[in-house]
Amino acid sequence: EAQVTQNPRYLITVTGKKLTVTCSQNMNHEYMSWYRQDPGLGLRQIYYSMNVEVTDKGDVPEGYKVSRKEKRNFPLILESPSPNQTSLYFCASSLSMLASDTQYFGPGTRLTVL
Amino acid sequence: GQQLNQSPQSMFIQEGEDVSMNCTSSSIFNTWLWYKQDPGEGPVLLIALYKAGELTSNGRLTAQFGITRKDSFLNISASIPSDVGIYFCAGENAGGTSYGKLTFGQGTILTVHP
Numbered sequence: 001e002a003q004v005t006q007n008p009r010y011l012i013t014v015t016g017k018k019l020t021v022t023c024s025q026n027m028n029h030e031y032m033s034w035y036r037q038d039p040g041l042g043l044r045q046i047y048y049s050m051n052v053e054v055t056d057k058g059d060v061p062e063g064y065k066v067s068r069k070e071k072r073n074f075p076l077i078l079e080s081p082s083p084n085q086t087s088l089y090f091c092a093s094s095l096s097m098l099a100s101d102t103q104y105f106g107p108g109t110r111l112t113v114l
Numbered sequence: 115g116q117q118l119n120q121s122p123q124s125m126f127i128q129e130g131e132d133v134s135m136n137c138t139s140s141s142i143f144n145t146w147l148w149y150k151q152d153p154g155e156g157p158v159l160l161i162a163l164y165k166a167g168e169l170t171s172n173g174r175l176t177a178q179f180g181i182t183r184k185d186s187f188l189n190i191s192a193s194i195p196s197d198v199g200i201y202f203c204a205g206e207n208a209g210g211t212s213y214g215k216l217t218f219g220q221g222t223i224l225t226v227h228p
Contacts, residue, residue: 004156035218042120042202043157043218058215090156099145099206099216100164105156 002027004106006091012112013081021076021109023091029104031097032074033058034066036087037108043090049074050097081113120203120219127193128227135222136187137203145206146179146186147216152199160201161188193226200224 004025013019025032033048035058045058049068063085065077074093078085089109095101120137127133137146145164149157161172163179163186170177176189186205190197203219 040123040220042118042220043204045215048215092156097215099147099204100162102159102162103216105158107154107156 002104004091004093004104006089006106006109008109009107010110012114014114015082016080019078019081019111021078021089021091021111023074023076023106024072025074025091025093025104026072027093027104028071029093029095030071031095031101031103032068032091032093033103034064034074034076035090035092036060037090038087046076046089048097078111081111083113085111086113087111118203118205118217118219120222122222123220124223124225126225126227129193129195131193133190133193133197133224134187135201135203136185137205137219138185139205139217140184141207142183143205143207144183146177147204147206148175148177148186148188149202149204150199151202151221157200157202190224193224195226195228198224198226 007022030051034046035043037043044060047066049055091106092103094103118137118139147162148160151157161177166183168179174191200221202221204216
């Protein structure tokens with residue numbers, strides 16, 4: 001089954017404790033992206049990757065890192081999480097970054113930083 | 115970054131009623147997309163629009179790409195309880211450094227009472 005998977009689905013952590021949210025897709029997509037969803041703000045792009053070893057900042061990249069060592073994986077790293085990073089995070093992938101290529105979203109990771 | 119103004123923010127309707135929501139932008143878009151997010155899941159693409167004036171239907175859903183390329187609307191006819199969720203518009207900016215990048219609206223929360 002074609003899908004985007006994220007782990008963990010839920011995470012409660014404390015300020016400053018490094019964490020990684022994994023994202024994996026099995027559709028051989030080149031383009032992958034991370035978004036955060038906050039009430040009243042919709043989805044905002046954090047980082048995106050057009051292909052292996054090619055990543056770039058989205059609209060809200062501060063406090064986040066990403067890597068794209070393999071085509072299927074695109075982990076999101078929070079080196080020193082802070083409470084303002086409490087949010088619902090979505091990974092997405094598509095064939096390319098063109099809007100005409102459908103983006104498929106993962107199920108989401110709800111992160112709480114205390 | 116770019117922002118889309120999506121309205122209304124929320125709607126409470128009776129089953130069988132029609133629903134209308136829209137998105138506006140201060141800048142021109144090449145593509146308009148409409149997504150639905152079911153509770154606890156990631157957004158799923160409903161309709162994609164690629165040309166100014168385009169009117170596209172998907173079952174009970176109809177969406178239009180505004181003539182000015184700065185707005186789009188989504189209509190749902192004869193709503194049913196499973197229409198409940200958050201609806202997002204998204205646009206792809208026309209040219210410049212934002213080519214291929216999606217900007218999302220704030221979302222419309224739809225509640226349907228049986």
